[in-house]
Amino acid sequence: MLTLSPADAKALHNLGLLIVREGSVTAGLACLRRALCLHPGAELFRRSWCEGLLASGQPDAALAAVATARARGLDGPAWQDLEQRARDAAGRYQGQAIPADRLATLRRLLEEGRCRAVVAAAQEVTARWPADPRGWTLLGAGLRTQGKAEAAATAFRAAVALEPAAAVGYANLGAVLRDVPQLHQALSSLDRALRIAPHEVQAWLNKGICLTALDDATAAVAALRVVLIQCPAWADAWMHYGVALGMLGRPRAAENAFRRALHAAPEADAPRRNLTVLLRAEGRSVEAAAVDRHTLCRRPSAAAAWVSLGITAADAGRLDAAEVAWRRAVRLDPEDAEAWYRLSTLSGGLADDWAAGAILDRLTEEAGRTSHDRMLAHFALARRLDSLDQPEEAIGHLKSAHRIRATMRGHPYDRAAAEARLDHLRRTVTRAFVAALAPSGDPSQTPILIVGMPRSGTTLVEQILASHSWVFGAGELPALGRLARHPVIAGVLDAAAQGAGPEGRSRINWAARSYLDTLKTVSGGSARVTDKMPHNYEHLWLAALLIPNATIINCVRDPVDTCLSCFFQPFGFGHAYADDLADLGHQYRLYQDYMRLWTRVLPIPIHTVVYEDLVREPEVQIPALLDACGLPFEPGCLSFHTTDRPIRTASMSQVRRRVYTSSVAKWHRYEAHLGPLLRALEAPAHGPGI
Structure with missing residues (x-):
């Protein structure tokens, strides 16, 4: 933006604020000063100049700048507060301040990216002048740049304790706690910063990122809008805004945000990656591949783009092409943890790649690696060791991965x-409750809901059904879960005690139209559409009301095999139970309780598919599955592994193969290490009446 309009004072002002917060004080203050020179009458620019001086540890200069502002007639509570904070800071530094030349050296080292030198010099400075918060702030900045988030948080806490009225301290602490991540603590610190300085855009951005990670997408969108109003060309803000919009089920708006981010920062990997993820989820694999290839035309050595291109190929069933892309990525960057993890998911699991084992061992141990990279390296090693029949070592890496996660x-x-x-x-949800809302919903027979615990065969069942000429496989749709949490539908449950009536039926009819519109949009109007979101088993009461003529398929697999397979997966954060074997057992028991409840109270048939029976007798079980769905038999369903359609789950490679039974009773190899899971699965069912 500044390249196009170098005299854009607002852009200079916003850029200056960001750069100062990132630690590049000289460059940031230069931008703020230039903005003020272009518009000396702008009160906001002058106040930001003063705040920048104060945030950079120059309270005397800030006091002088405040005096100039007061002389120009600027006054009010904000200026009085700023002047008092500058006086307080100047008073604290008297007699115990770090010499100006030492501070200048530290800042220069930080701006030059010489992190080790910054940390060493800042440690010496904080030991000699421990009461000056500026030293602790610079130490924290150096440690954060080195990837030592927890040590950086300790340094920033020291700065906050010394200067509790300074927004910058809380903003820095919140940012690094986001890295750790300790998201709730980060939000608390960022809110403290924003109470002191409501226009602190970096704090708003970090708040939006934290809220997104905590699945509060609505609040995240509101926070990120504040950032974009002030900084409309900030790529990071657009990128995270797109993520939050995607979580809210607004793919078109999310796509626009990702493209705005790419326009602002064409070389950035994160917006490109998120855009390709969205395009793949929309079934637009050709467009996703085009985005990655466009990046690779400009930067052939961009390992992250090769990883993404491989994922697109794998989704489409082109596993050989996926392996080529991922191998290219690790040649370009031998320490790309995601590329190694993706390779580990292919048949063979890196069993014969001893060099990969050595690299992954190093990735799990090296200081400075991100938590995400270390987690993926542990998962990749676990898969490799599993394929080498080393269960004890594999389970050890799985436990390490889940601790990090x-x-x-x-x-x-x-x-x-x-x-x-x-x-x-x-x-x-009783029989009386369901009966009181009938007739309601839509009589459509289009939906086929495939539910069950993750890793229970839901992807296999969908692949079989999607091989039928009448069926479109839509994958894991979040629509039903979002409707179950929607205030309109929550109100139906809340009003149940007062009895259901016309208002409840109108809400159900609205939700039914919304759900069927989603199916029509993703499928192009196919006669039958599968929705294989496994955890929809929690929302079958709603499905029975919205779409009473839908087909419900419940996928069942040996409980221990199911839970062990879950333990091998780096699921999203929504699957919190997957990080502990006992919690996995608890969640499986709850799943069983849900299904018993629905079988007892809902007036819809639920067809059960047993994974072990399906893989042992596909010629018998597949026709029975089609019959349960009201579909005529088609031979193509028996050769489902040849069906060309995108698959975006952890089973993408398994369902491209003929039926196999090697995953049946796999857990016996791990039995000695599964005590917490086995005990949890043997525990009594939860609650009365189950």
Whole structure:
């Protein structure tokens, strides 16, 4: 933006604020000063100049700048507060301040990217002048750049303790706690910063990122809009805005945001990656590949783009092409953890690649690696060791991966909350409740809902059905879960105690239209459409009301095999139970409780497919599955592995093969290490009446 309009004062002002917060004080203050010179009458620019001086540890200069502003007639609570903070800071530094030349050296080293030198010099400075928060701030900045987030947080906490009225300290602490990640603590710190300085855009951005990670997409969108109003050309803000919009089920708006981010930063990997993920989810694999190839035309050595291109190929069933792309990525960057993990998911699991084993071992141990990279390296090693029949070593890496993932998630699996959700439905969704809302919903027979625990065969069942000429396989759609959480539908449950009536039926009819519109959009109007979101088993009460003529398929697999397979997966943070074997067992028992409840109270048939029977007798079980769905038999369903369609789940490579039974009873190899899971699965079912 500045290249096109070098005299754009607003852009200079916003860029200056960002650069100062990132630690490049000289460059940031130069931008702020230039903006002020272009528009000396702009109060906001002058106040930001003063705030920049104060944030950079120059309270005397800030006081002088405030005096100039007051002389120009600027006054009010904001200026009085700024002047008091500058005086307080100047008073604190007297007699215990770091010499100006030492501060200048530290800042120069930080701006030059010489992180080790910054940390060494800042440690010496904080030991000699421990009461000056500027030293601790610079130490924290150096440690954060080195990837040592927890040590950086300790340094920023010291700065905050010394200068509790400074927004920059809380903003820095919130940013690094986001990296750790300790998301709730990060939000608390960022909110503190914003109470002191409501226009602090970096704090708003980090708040939006934290809220997105905590699945509060609505609040994240609101926070990120604040950023974009002030900084409309900020690529990071557009990228995270797109992520939050995607979570809200607004793919067109999300795509626009990702493209705006790419326009602002054409070389950035994150917006490109998120755009290709969205395009693949929309079934637009050709466009996704085009985005990656466009990047590779400009930067052939962009390993991340090769990884993404491989994912697109794998989704489409071109596993050989996927392997070529991922091998290219690790040649370009031998320490690309995601590329190694993707390779580990292919047949063979890197069993014969001893060099990969050595690299992955190093990735799990090296300081400075991101938590995400170390987690993926552990998962890749576990898969490799599993293929080498070394269960003890494999389970060790899985436990390490899940410990990292649990720390990244920032909140534990809440068994009590999970049980409370089921208890609420048990009390509310009775036969009388369902009958009172009938007739309601839509009589459409289009939907086929495939539910069950993850890794229970849901992708295999969908692939078989999608091989039928009448059926479109839509994959894992979040639509039903979003409707179940929508205030309109939540109100139906809340009003159950007062009795259902016309208002409840009108809400159900609205939700039914919304759900069927989603199916029509993704399928192009196919006669039958599968929705294989496994956890829709929690929302079958709603499906029975919205689409009472839908087909429900419940996929069942040996409980221990199912849970062990889940333990091998780096699921999204929504699957908090997957990080602990005992929690996995607890979640499986809850799944069984849900299905017993629905079988008892819902007036819709539920067809059960047993994974072990399906893979042993496909010639018998596949015709029975088609019959349960009201579909005539087609021979193509028996050769489902040849069906050309995108698959975006962890089973993408398995369902491209003929039926195999090697995953049946696999858990016996790991039995000695599964005590917590086995005990949890043997525990009594939850709650009365189950």
